[in-house]
Amino acid sequence: MSTPRIAIVGGGPAGLMCARMLQGHGIEPVVYDADLTVDSRDPGGTLDLHADAGQIALEDAGLMDAFRALARVDGQAKSRRDQNGTVLAEFIPAEGDEAAPEIDRGQLRAMLYEHLRPGTVRWDHKLIHITPRGGGVHRLEFANGAGADVDLVIGADGAWSRVRPLLTDATPQYLGVCFLDARFDDMDTRHPEIAAIVGDGHMFSVDGDGRAVIVQRNSNGVVRGYVAFRAALDWPVTAGVDLTDREAVRAYLLREFSEWSALMRPLITDNDSDYIPRSFWALPAPLTWDHIPGVTLIGDAAHLMAPFGGHGTNLAMLDGAELAHALEHENTLDDAVARYEAAMFPRSGELAVGANTALARFFAPTSPDAPHLPPDHAQEHKNYQARATEYRRRRTEDAQ
Structure with a gap:
């Protein structure tokens, strides 16, 4: 041609x-x-x-x-861990x-x-x-x-x-799941407990109510964390949460994930960045x-x-x-x-x-x-x- x-x-x-x-x-x-x-x-x-x-x-x-x-x-x-931090499955x-x-x-x-x-x-x-x-x-x-x-x-x-x-x-149609994207910096130095949970790759955890935490090791000592849950797109409005207020978001997540163990909660609350709202569409x-x-x-x-x-x-x-x-x-x-x-x-x-x-x-x-x-x-x-x-x-x- x-x-x-x-x-x-x-x-x-x-x-x-x-x-x-x-x-x-x-x-x-x-x-x-x-x-x-x-x-x-x-x-x-x-x-x-x-x-x-x-x-x-x-x-x-x-x-x-x-x-x-x-x-x-x-x-x-x-x-894969449960909400208490117990390892359910592992792949190396x-x-x-x-x-x-x-x-x-x-x-x-x-x-x-x-x-x-x-x-x-x-x-x-x-x-x-x-x-x-x-x-x-x-x-x-x-x-x-x-x-x-x-x-x-x-x-x-x-x-x-x-x-x-x-x-x-x-x-695209909304799939009913929102998540908050957060970042942990200088992982092995500043967050050694989280580094141990994440390992070299990915860690997935989900409870019986469809709440999940997914953390992934990136390059340069960074870990990205995703706190996910089933919710309507306007959940911050209905929950009265200001997504630009990091402490307000943390307080909300601690209430929502209150049954998660002390071992796992730092994955939700100890991030070094603001929480970035995202959602799943297809x-x-x-x-x-x-x-x-x-x-x-x-x-x-x-x-x-x-x-x-x-x-x-x-x-x-x-x-x-x-x-x-x-x-x-x-x-x-x-x-x-x-x-x-x-x-x-x-x-x-x-x-x-x-x-x-x-x-x-x-x-x-x-x-x-x-x-x-x-x-x-x-x-x-x-x-x-x-x-x-x-x-x-x-x-x-x-x-x-």
């Missing part, structure tokens, strides 16, 4: 991976992002990149060495197990950005209008007054995508749409799901890589998008249904005699590796 004008809306892992792959195929896209710079906002905590998805994309992009320089293999460790990765190493979200985004040609990403470009012009061409207009006509617009703009309405009326799953020339979606814009299983960023990066492969190998933009979507719909749909179901089960009330237990992580890692091998085998056959 002749060189198309391709715009990627969104400079997260999905959009940056897609741009990196396209440049490797000799296609020069433009990435538009609303942020002022790559690190102008808190990117969130850590994530694991699976051998059968995120790592495949990194291999395709020639970035595995860059990833390994930042990744934490020991961060794959996980434990075997030597040589690199099925799902951890990396900070900010580090991943910066790494991908640094491996693009200068000028690829146009920061401070918030999309406000997108208008079909016919023949698959779309006009993009940005809040800063800039505009562009493109042959293909790739929506990589996340949960509240402005590109998605061109393809579907589906919108698109209807499985989600598909009819093809429209000149537009498609990748990442959360296409299949926002609950974070259980850690599939979101992994799928986002694989989406970006597969769409770039399709654009390289197919004769037309329409054929490339159709090829990409045909593979993406069933893969993301199955995982989204499973993730959303897992979240509902995790936060459902349960008997103390039947606590929520985690999946078999050792088998999970073997499954990642097996699916990665199968994925590569199918790709080799398709190329022949």
